[in-house]
Amino acid sequence: MSAGTENKDKQLSAVEAELYDRQIRLWGIESQEKLRAANVLLINIRALGSEIAKNILLSGINSLTILDDGMVTQDEQSKNFLLNRDSIGKKIAEEVLLKAQALNPLVKIVADTDSPSSKDQSFYKNFTIIVATSIKSDLLLKIDKTCRANNVQLIFGDVFGTFGYCVADFQEHEYHEDQVQLSGKKRNHEGVEKTTVKVQGTINYPELNKVIILPNRKQNADSIKKMKRRNELFFLMLALIEFRNKHNRNPSDASRKVDLKALQSIKKDIFELYQVDESKSKLSEDIFGIVFGEVVPVCAVLGGIISQEVIKAVSHKEVPINNVFLFDPVTYDGKEETIGA
Known part of the structure; x- marks a missing residue:
């Protein structure tokens, strides 16, 4: 593929520009084009995973691969808005496809019903960012090693009852944010003159085996x-x-x-x-x-937080968490912590 073709593929079509108009106004065309080029892997799409999938699909990514070998239970069906009543007993990754695709027909969605632990580690290097839920830490740390070797970003999280958390490894992450500055000069009838300045920064994330x-x-x-x-x-x-x-x-x-x-x-x-x-x-x-079960409103809150961090990580716009977010199960406050750095 030539450089010209590659750049063209990353540009938004007229349909995409119209569909994503409001968020382009929020975070800019450059960020939207980066999202448009992003290929996301979501490991497990249960109550929390469905909230994450919804938000990142609406953001306008290129593709979403859903990796989940689970079957739909009655309890799962009652908590996951992407499932239907007749989904019970079927593969969850396949059953969420119809409603997930309806959220954004422009995003390519792939259902993979293999077990995450059965995948060769080379599978995990093919994505822009990986979002993991409900997996054991040994597998998580292996995936993190692969991500670091292949410049793939990683964030994982879970909800237990009314408690939730997420942990990010965005490696050496460069970001920028727009800051409004006052010029110090007063303008007649219009107040103080303001300018918007792009401020850049870098966060170095520790690998997950240090967290x-x-x-x-x-x-x-x-x-x-x-x-x-x-x-x-x-x-x-x-x-x-x-x-x-x-x-x-x-x-x-x-x-x-x-x-x-x-x-x-x-x-x-x-x-x-x-x-x-x-x-x-x-x-x-x-x-x-x-900490028993997955409380759906908490899944919605944490799903929003994780999706927000995915958008920041992919677009390099705004400051992401550094590096642990903890949702208090008693006060319902969110706290950010830097662990292992």
Whole structure:
């Protein structure tokens, strides 16, 4: 493909320019063209994944590949607006296609019903950015290595009850933002003269094996131990990730008593690793009681946050999170933390 053809392919058509007119006014034609060239992989499209898919499809990306080997259950159908009543018992990646495509007919959507763990690592190098949900940390760290070797951006997140989080690895990420500056000169009848200046910056993200550090792993947690200020919801995030690693599922109401006991045990191991005095911890004993299931409104909030970060990462417009976002399950506030850097 010649350079001229490649540039032409990245340019917006008249139909796209009309469809995306409002967001072009918001973030500019250059950002929209970068989105237009982006190929996104979404790993697992459950309640949270459906919210992410909706938002990034509407943003105007080039293609979305949905990788999910799961089957639709009655519980999943009730939480996922991309599914129909007759979807139960069928492949979820295929069942979401019709409604997903209707959101934006201009985006190419591919359903892949393979297991994410069955994919050769070379599969993951073919995307602009990968958005992962509901996978074990061992696979996540392998994917992150592949992403770093091939300049592919990565963000992952999950919702457990009313708690949610996301973690980004955008590597060495350059961005710009428009800032309004005052000239200092007063103009008659029109106030102070203003100019818009493009300000550039860079954020260096740590690889995920320096952020997701769990007990009994060959990882060095010293950099995180030395942090003077730590949001203890970070430890809640680690406990839930480790629960999935050990049990190959999320905490379930069907086994609530057993799962609560397992979560408390995991929390003790994490506190020991990070040298946290449990008697002084602000992480309530009752916190694990509200991390069961996927609460749909929380999925909508976190899905919006993750999609927003995908748009920032791909367009290089505005400052992205650096590098962990934690959604408080009690106050419903969002907190940004820099971990492992």
